[in-house]
Amino acid sequence: MITEEIYNRYLANLLSGNKKECSKIVTDLLDRKVLIHNLYMHLFQKSMYEIGKLWENNRISVATEHMATSITEGLLNLVYPVIFSAEHLDKRIIISCVASEYHQLGGKMVADIFELNGWDAYFLGANTPSKELLKMIDEKKPDLLGLSMSLCSALLSLEETIKTVQSSISKLPIILGGQGFAGIGKELTDKYSNTIYFDSLDKLEKWLRDF
């Protein structure tokens, strides 16, 4: 349902900051009952990865990247009525971006995928200090913790967070995800026990169904 023509039109509008057109495209897809999984994977994630590459190669400015991220986050609001109407399984996950990681869109989309699969997903947002994270874990008693890292410049914060959490709650499984893990995901999961790295939403969702 998300054809190449639709994707290209969406990307062009996203890059030019045309929020109204992007919203129209997404609304139209939702009216045609697009699978939320497909919307997230083949429109939102795909376009944001492409925008990340364009920025990395200095083809677009950081301002354009911020604007595209902001528009995409706003579009998630259109999907929430579907996401939050799923039946719940009495399982909980806390998802957070580590301290000094300001890119929160990926983590938020993962939280939404968990909700869609019946979990109660608590999303803490960008730049969450370890102390605050521990407080939430103590309060919500989740079955899983998710940590998001979009830029590998936040690696030190990530490792500090894993160590802090595991010294308090060693049995809490931690899932890791985000573009910042490219090339180092396996290394980290070897270094820290009880951690799992997912390099795609697809693989995460498949694993989730068997959890």
Add this chain to the structure above:
Amino acid sequence: MYKTILQHPIYDFLYKEAALLFLVLDPEGNVIEANNYAKDIVGSDLLSAKPPFKKILLGFSTDLPPLAELIRGGSVPRMLSLATSRGKTQTYYFQFYEKEDRIYAFGQINHLEMETLTENLVEANNEINNLSRELHKTNAHLTKLNDQKNHFLGMAAHDLRNPLCVILQLSDFLYTQAESLLDAKQLKMLASIRNASKFMSQLINNFLDVSIIESGKLELELVSTDFVPFVERTVLVNQLLAEKKKIKLTFQGEKNLPQIMIDNYKIEQILNNLISNAIKYSFPESTVQISVQKSGDYILVTVQDEGQGIPAAELPKLFQAFQTTSVKGTAGEKSTGLGLLISKKIVSGHRGKIWVESKPGKGSTFSFTLPC
């Protein structure tokens, strides 16, 4: 002009291409030379000789510092705002240098300030988006709870209705058949059982109605109806109730009204509710007037009583669930607190409106409209 100070190709390059405002002014403050960046930012009329430099600056007062004072400030950065060619205001940090009969002004943006501003905006935007997510989540949870409540209400009411019907029928039977076998005290007890059962039955029926309406399952069976005779019949049905309290019911219906599409059963429910309320809160020897007339594209129905009236402060909540007023039935009659809510939902379903006007001590008028 610039070649007098810029004698190297690198300076030439910087002058032409740098993201820095570079202006050359004469002693009167006219801009006589500007680099490409300055022309882009301020506009091509920058070099139109007039106005003097200070007029392209903006401030909250017209008392901008004289050029001489700006120049005396020298290399100490001075914050000044310009009107850009895009109609925006942009703040630059300027430094001034005087050489021979020329004044050189350099202006640049405070990048640290811009970076901080961007960071703050991104953070604020993230917070708004996260709050929006939480709001949607809470909303979905509340909707689920409301659905569960309606479902439970419907189930409970449905299951209670049958045993209650049995109690009502048997107590009615005993009251009529065993009258001669029971003493006055026993008959009074039986009357209490009947009255309490009738009230419970009414309450349960109201619960069922509310449950259906709140679940969005209200279905209207619209039928073309000759409305004046329809209302007149309903008024007649309530005559006995009115006569018991020595209250006079009158009806006035406009002639030749067009037929309207209504759900007869549900509109009758509203009329019975409004008329019985009027009787309930009125005193003996008073009148309840029901009228039907055309009002624009609608039919207007009014039920006016000469009863106790309702205090103004209690009127806004009247059409909400389980809201009863401080005013009590003149013969001790009770109220379920759901009748007006149900009436409102049914009227809304017909795309009409319902409202009340009331004065304590004078009486109340309940009105509703139905589209023609």
